[in-house]
Amino acid sequence: MTKTSCTLFYTIALFAVAPLFSFASPQIQRHQQAMTVSHLVSEHNADGGHNGTVPSLETLIISVPVSAEKLAEVKTHFKTVHVFGEDETVTKEAAREAEVWYCNWFGIPKEIEYEDVPNLKLVQLTSAGANLALNSPALRNEEARKKIDISSASGIHAISIPQWIISQTISLYMHLYLQTFNMRTNQTWNRDIPQLPQHKGYGSSGKSLYGKTAGLLGYGHIARETARLLKAFNVNVIAANSNGQKRGDDGYIIPGTGDADGSIPSAYYSTSDEESFKTFLSKSDILIASLPSTPQTRYMLNQKLFSLLPEGAIFLNVGRGDLVKSEDILAALASGPLSGVALDVTDPEPLPDNHPLYSHPKVIITPHTSANVEGYFDVGADLLIENVRRVRKGGKAINKVDPKRGY
Numbered sequence: 335m336t337k338t339s340c341t342l343f344y345t346i347a348l349f350a351v352a353p354l355f356s357f358a359s360p361q362i363q364r365h366q367q368a369m370t371v372s373h374l375v376s377e378h379n380a381d382g383g384h385n386g387t388v389p390s391l392e393t394l395i396i397s398v399p400v401s402a403e404k405l406a407e408v409k410t411h412f413k414t415v416h417v418f419g420e421d422e423t424v425t426k427e428a429a430r431e432a433e434v435w436y437c438n439w440f441g442i443p444k445e446i447e448y449e450d451v452p453n454l455k456l457v458q459l460t461s462a463g464a465n466l467a468l469n470s471p472a473l474r475n476e477e478a479r480k481k482i483d484i485s486s487a488s489g490i491h492a493i494s495i496p497q498w499i500i501s502q503t504i505s506l507y508m509h510l511y512l513q514t515f516n517m518r519t520n521q522t523w524n525r526d527i528p529q530l531p532q533h534k535g536y537g538s539s540g541k542s543l544y545g546k547t548a549g550l551l552g553y554g555h556i557a558r559e560t561a562r563l564l565k566a567f568n569v570n571v572i573a574a575n576s577n578g579q580k581r582g583d584d585g586y587i588i589p590g591t592g593d594a595d596g597s598i599p600s601a602y603y604s605t606s607d608e609e610s611f612k613t614f615l616s617k618s619d620i621l622i623a624s625l626p627s628t629p630q631t632r633y634m635l636n637q638k639l640f641s642l643l644p645e646g647a648i649f650l651n652v653g654r655g656d657l658v659k660s661e662d663i664l665a666a667l668a669s670g671p672l673s674g675v676a677l678d679v680t681d682p683e684p685l686p687d688n689h690p691l692y693s694h695p696k697v698i699i700t701p702h703t704s705a706n707v708e709g710y711f712d713v714g715a716d717l718l719i720e721n722v723r724r725v726r727k728g729g730k731a732i733n734k735v736d737p738k739r740g741y
Contacts, residue, residue: 388728389455395432397424397443398460404712411719426450434458436718441467441484448478455482456725458718460711462488462556463626463654464735484735485721489555489586490713491705495652495678496559498704499622502676506648508540511698529695541646543567549574549618552625552653553599558583558592560622561599571599574614576630578604586717586732605634615642620650626741627654634658640666648674652704655679660691667696678704 392413416428439461550557553573603614635658721731
């Protein structure tokens with residue numbers, strides 16, 4: 335065997351056995367890593383990735399408020415970070431550099447056009463819904479939607495919105511919001527609730543959650559954590575989704591929250607099957623909606639469907655306001671069976687001044703703030719970091735939005 339042949343033989347042998355040893359050369363290790371990344375890229379491309387190349391994602395724009403501590407952590411993951419306050423205008427220079435953008439539910443600011451973000455690869459939203467972001471000038475054309483991945487923040491609301499749901503459910507059942515208002519306004523000790531003359535004194539002034547059935551319309555992260563919390567009150571939980579089938583949760587899950595395997599509901603119903611949906615409504619003492627705004631969910635509920643609810647039912651909506659017209663809510667409160675409503679979203683939104691919902695004694699309204707808790711944007715930044723890590727490895731971002739579905 336010639337010297338050249340020997341060299342070639344040993345070189346081939348070295349490449350063959352190198353993976354078996356921890357002391358493989360740095361060159362071979364890099365080659366192995368490249369092969370792994372290449373494999374991940376092919377998988378990502380099958381899901382609509384970035385033309386066979388792994389994005390570097392080195393430049394970030396943050397246009398939401400994060401804490402100083404979280405900002406310092408985020409900066410360790412990027413070469414360049416441009417930070418703009420919510421009242422500041424993002425410069426065109428920064429927009430041109432940006433490969434990643436961490437922004438609120440409105441998406442890229444309206445003054446930024448698609449042509450202004452030639453390097454943008456990933457947009458991380460702070461909202462579970464993406465309908466507003468998809469309509470921002472930089473993201474609404476087909477070319478942008480093919481080139482730029484959008485990730486929702488679905489999952490981070492598990493530590494905020496479900497707690498709003500529980501608190502408002504109890505407030506409606508116990509009339510706490512009216513008692514608080516009356517005591518503060520009248521400054522006198524009185525157990526009667528003038529707004530609800532049928533309830534006087536001790537007896538039947540409130541209801542217990544014990545043994546009630548909660549119907550969760552939509553069974554995503556918010557609903558799953560709500561279901562977990564409701565079980566502590568011995569509430570029977572049922573759920574309705576598009577196909578009526580139990581499924582696991584494979585999105586972003588904050589440890590200790592939710593219902594990962596979908597086992598909490600005692601029954602599932604289909605919103606696509608009219609009879610199944612009607613049965614679901616007829617069993618729901620507490621109807622809780624957490625649906626995104628899509629063509630399928632827009633005005634899904636109406637007065638006629640509300641009439642199927644059990645007498646004395648309450649309705650809570652934390653998804654999107656266009657699930658039901660405000661007029662239908664008012665009609666169902668007037669004629670029954672609704673006895674109370676809690677809304678964090680409305681139709682239209684914002685709700686016009688002096689709208690009758692504001693002063694209705696059976697209605698609680700908050701101005702789309704159920705998710706607003708301390709550290710909210712910091713939790714979203716954790717998802718941003720995780721998604722950047724995944725995409726850099728050639729994988730797919732968690733909660734990648736399907737523009738056709740709207741979420």
